[in-house]
Amino acid sequence: MKKIRILFCRYTLDGHDRGLHTVMRKCRDDGMEVIYIHFTSAEQITQTAIQEAVDVIGITASMGHHFLIAEELLGQLGEKNYEIPVIMGGVIPTVDVPRLLEMGIKSVFGPASAPAEASAFISKLCEKRDQPTA
Amino acid sequence: MMYSKDDLNKAFEINEKWTKEVESYKKNRKDFQLPEYQTDSGIPLKYTYSPLDAKDTAVEMPGFYPYTRGLRALTYQHTPWMIQMLHGYGTSEETRKRTDYLLKEGMSGYGGQAVALIQVDPPTTCGYEPDDPSANYAVGLSGASISTLDDLDDLLGGYDLPKTRVAPNTRFTCLPMLAMYVAYAERRGYKPNELNGQSQNDSLTRWITTDIGGPSPQTQQKLRIELIRYATENMPRWNHTNLCGYLYGETCATPAQELGIIMAQAVDIIEACIKVNLHPDDFVPRFSSQVHLGMDFFEEVAKLRAWRRLWAKTMKERFDCKNPRALQYRMHVQTGGSALTQEQPLNNIARTTLQVLASVLGGVQSLHTGSYDEAIGLPSEEAVRTAIRVNQIILHESGVPKVTDPLGGSYFIESLTDRIEEEGKKIMEQINEMGGFFKCTENGWIRNLLENQMIEWRRDIDSGKRTVVGLNKFRLDRDEEVPPFTFDLRETREKALNRLEALRSRRDNDLVEKKLSEVKDRMRSYETIEQAGILMPALIDAARAECTLAEMMNAILEVTGGRFYSGKYKA
Numbered sequence: 084m085k086k087i088r089i090l091f092c093r094y095t096l097d098g099h100d101r102g103l104h105t106v107m108r109k110c111r112d113d114g115m116e117v118i119y120i121h122f123t124s125a126e127q128i129t130q131t132a133i134q135e136a137v138d139v140i141g142i143t144a145s146m147g148h149h150f151l152i153a154e155e156l157l158g159q160l161g162e163k164n165y166e167i168p169v170i171m172g173g174v175i176p177t178v179d180v181p182r183l184l185e186m187g188i189k190s191v192f193g194p195a196s197a198p199a200e201a202s203a204f205i206s207k208l209c210e211k212r213d214q215p216t217a
Numbered sequence: 218m219m220y221s222k223d224d225l226n227k228a229f230e231i232n233e234k235w236t237k238e239v240e241s242y243k244k245n246r247k248d249f250q251l252p253e254y255q256t257d258s259g260i261p262l263k264y265t266y267s268p269l270d271a272k273d274t275a276v277e278m279p280g281f282y283p284y285t286r287g288l289r290a291l292t293y294q295h296t297p298w299m300i301q302m303l304h305g306y307g308t309s310e311e312t313r314k315r316t317d318y319l320l321k322e323g324m325s326g327y328g329g330q331a332v333a334l335i336q337v338d339p340p341t342t343c344g345y346e347p348d349d350p351s352a353n354y355a356v357g358l359s360g361a362s363i364s365t366l367d368d369l370d371d372l373l374g375g376y377d378l379p380k381t382r383v384a385p386n387t388r389f390t391c392l393p394m395l396a397m398y399v400a401y402a403e404r405r406g407y408k409p410n411e412l413n414g415q416s417q418n419d420s421l422t423r424w425i426t427t428d429i430g431g432p433s434p435q436t437q438q439k440l441r442i443e444l445i446r447y448a449t450e451n452m453p454r455w456n457h458t459n460l461c462g463y464l465y466g467e468t469c470a471t472p473a474q475e476l477g478i479i480m481a482q483a484v485d486i487i488e489a490c491i492k493v494n495l496h497p498d499d500f501v502p503r504f505s506s507q508v509h510l511g512m513d514f515f516e517e518v519a520k521l522r523a524w525r526r527l528w529a530k531t532m533k534e535r536f537d538c539k540n541p542r543a544l545q546y547r548m549h550v551q552t553g554g555s556a557l558t559q560e561q562p563l564n565n566i567a568r569t570t571l572q573v574l575a576s577v578l579g580g581v582q583s584l585h586t587g588s589y590d591e592a593i594g595l596p597s598e599e600a601v602r603t604a605i606r607v608n609q610i611i612l613h614e615s616g617v618p619k620v621t622d623p624l625g626g627s628y629f630i631e632s633l634t635d636r637i638e639e640e641g642k643k644i645m646e647q648i649n650e651m652g653g654f655f656k657c658t659e660n661g662w663i664r665n666l667l668e669n670q671m672i673e674w675r676r677d678i679d680s681g682k683r684t685v686v687g688l689n690k691f692r693l694d695r696d697e698e699v700p701p702f703t704f705d706l707r708e709t710r711e712k713a714l715n716r717l718e719a720l721r722s723r724r725d726n727d728l729v730e731k732k733l734s735e736v737k738d739r740m741r742s743y744e745t746i747e748q749a750g751i752l753m754p755a756l757i758d759a760a761r762a763e764c765t766l767a768e769m770m771n772a773i774l775e776v777t778g779g780r781f782y783s784g785k786y787k788a
Contacts, residue, residue, distance in 0.1 A: 094354055094355070095351060095429060095430060096339035096340065096343065096345075096351070096354075096355045096429055097339070097355075097429070098339070098423075098427025098428070099427070101468060101469075101555070101671050104668060104671050104672065105671065105672060121429070121430065123350065123351050123353075124350065146339070146355065146358040146359040147358055147359065147594050147595055147701070147703070148354045148355065148358055148706065151706060152354060155354075174592060174593070174594065176593045176594055176700070176701040177559070177696045177697075177698055178698045178699070178700050178701070179701070193559060194558065194559040194592050195558070195559050195560050197679055198675060198679070
C-alpha cells in the first residue's frame with residue numbers, strides 16, 4: 084500500500100500546538116509521511132497540498148476562528164477544483180462540530196479525542212483512496 | 218529543624234517500627250503491591266515523612282532572608298493577594314466592558330486598586346496592523362486588538378492611571394506598547410515616574426513555547442534590554458520584566474524544570490543588564506514571574522517556597538545584591554489552563570480551587586484563575602465570575618489566609634521544598650554550563666526538551682499511567698454540549714479597520730513618516746546591547762505623533778530584518 088501523505092497546518096499566529104504535535108507524532112509513528120507548515124493564507128495551504136500531492140489536510144484552530152478558517156480553506160480548494168479530505172483539530176466547542184461537518188470538514192478532533200483516533204480516521208479515509216474505482 | 222539528639226533517637230526508633238509495619242503489608246497481603254509514587258518533577262515520594270527528613274531545615278520566619286516562608290512579616294493578614302484576571306477580546310471597547318465587569322465582581326489589586334491585566338490579540342502581540350494580510354483571521358481573537366492611543370483611551374479612559382495597575386500582556390511588541398502607554402499617559406497629564414504596572418518583556422519564552430514566527434533572538438534581546446534600561450531610569454514603579462514560567466508549564470515542563478529554566482533566564486538577562494552598566498540593586502527588584510500552577514498540589518506549594526529561596530540566594534550570592542527588594546521575588550500565579558478539560562467542564566471548578574489553594578498556601582502575591590469553560594473557548598461572564606468567587610471563598614470563608622505559610626515546618630513540605638530547590642538549581646546550572654538560557658533558546662535545546670515532554674504527557678494519558686478525570690477515566694457516554702461564549706469576528710475586524718482608517722486620515726502623516734524614520738535611524742545605530750537606551754526616546758516620540766503599534770514595530774524590523782525566525786531556530 085502506498086504510504087499515506089498528510090499535510091498538517093497551523094495558522095501562523097495561532098500559538099497553540101500541543102495537541103497538533105501529539106497527533107503528528109502519532110501519525111508518523113503509524114507510518115505516515117507528515118508534512119507540517121505554518122500558513123498565512125488558504126492559498127498557501129492549497130498550493131502546498133497540490134505540490135506535495137498529499138492525501139489529507141489536517142488543520143488546527145484553537146482561538147475560536149475555526150469557522151473562518153474552514154470557510155476560507157474549503158472555499159479555496161473548491162475554487163481550484165481540488166478534491167481532498169480536510170480534518171480539523173484544536174480547541175473547538177462540541178456544539179460547533181455539526182456545522183463544521185456540514186461545511187465539508189470530514190471530522191473534528193477536539194481536546195477530548197486521542198491522537199490514535201485521528202490517525203485511525205486518516206487511515207480509513209485513505210483505504211477508500213486505495214480501492215480501485217468501479 | 219533543631220531537634221535534640223534524644224528527639225532524633227526517638228524518631229529513628231519509631232521510624233524503624235513504622236518501616237517494619239509497612240513491610241508487613243507486603244508479606245501479609247498477597248494481592249497488594251506497594252505503590253511507587255513520584256511527583257510531577259520525578260522526585261520519589263515516601264509514604265510519610267518524619268523529623269528525620271527535615272532535620273536540616275533551617276529555622277526561618279516570613280519576611281526574612283531567604284524568604285522561603287514569605288516576603289513580608291505579615292502577608293495576607295496585611296493585604297490579600299491580588300485577584301488579577303487576564304482578559305481581553307474583540308476591540309478595546311469590548312475589552313473595557315469586560316474589565317469593568319471583572320472589577321465590579323471583585324478583581325482587585327493591593328488595597329482595592331484597579332488592575333487591568335490585558336490579553337492582546339495575535340496581531341497586536343506580534344506587531345501586525347489589523348489590515349495586514351497576515352492578521353487576517355486573528356483580529357480580536359483570544360485578546361484585544363490594540364493599535365492606537367485611542368484604543369488605549371477606550372481601554373483606560375476614566376481610570377486614575379497612577380492608581381491603576383496596567384499590564385498589557387504582549388510578546389514582541391512590549392517596547393512600542395510601553396512607548397504608547399507613556400505617550401497616552403502624558404496626554405492625560407501623567408509623568409512616566411507615576412505609572413504603575415508591568416510589561417511582560419519575555420518574548421523569548423513566548424516565542425519558543427508557542428513557536429510562532431518572530432524577530433531573531435538577538436533582536437528580541439535588544440528590545441528587552443532597552444525596556445529594562447528605560448524603565449529602570451524613568452519608571453521606578455514599573456515592573457519591567459515578568460518572566461513567564463507559565464508557558465513552560467503549559468508546554469509540559471515539570472515544576473522543577475519551570476523553576477530551573479526561569480532562573481537560568483534570570484541569570485542570563487541580569488548579566489546582560491550589568492553589561493550595559495545597570496546596577497542589580499536598581500533593576501533586579503522589578504523582576505517578577507508569571508508562575509504556572511499545575512495539579513501536583515504539594516509539589517506546587519513546595520515549588521513556590523523553593524522559588525523564593527533560590528531567587529534570594531542567587532541574587533545575594535551570585536550578584537551580590539544588597540537591596541532587600543532585589544532578594545524578594547514576587548510571583549503571580551496563572552492556574553494551568555491545560556489542566557482543564559472540555560468534558561464535564563464544571564469539574565474544572567474543582568481543579569482551579571485546588572490550584573488557587575496551593576497558590577495561597579505557597580504565599581503568592583497575585584493570581585489569575587482559569588475559568589471552567591476555558592477548554593471550550595473564550596470564557597463567559599458567568600465563568601470568569603465563578604473564577605473570582607473561588608478566590609473570594611478561599612479568602613473569606615476557608616480561614617486559610619489567616620496564617621502565613623501554614624505548611625511551614627511540615628516534615629514533608631520542608632523536605633520537598635529542599636528537593637525542588639535542588640532539582641531547579643541543577644537545571645539552572647545545566648543550562649548555564651551549556652552557554653546560558655539565550656544560547657539554549659537559540660540552539661533549540663529548550664524547545665526540543667518541551668516538545669518531547671508534550672508527546673510523553675499524551676502517551677501517559679493514552680496508556681492510563683496518568684489520570685485526568687473525564688478525559689481518560691470517568692467519561693460520559695455522550696459529550697456534554699456547552700455553548701461557547703462568542704462574538705462577531707467579522708464585525709470586530711471591520712470595526713478595527715474603520716478605526717485605523719479614521720486615524721490615518723486624521724493625523725499628520727508627514728510627521729508620522731518623519732518619526733518612523735527616526736526610529737529606524739536609532740535602530741540602525743543600536744548595534745550591540747551595550748548601546749541600550751538609544752531607541753526608546755524615538756519610540757515615545759513616534760507614539761506622540763500617533764504612529765500605530767505595528768508601524769513602530771515594522772520600523773524596527775525593517776532595520777533588523779525578518780519576523781519569521783521559528784521558535785525552533787538553530788544557530
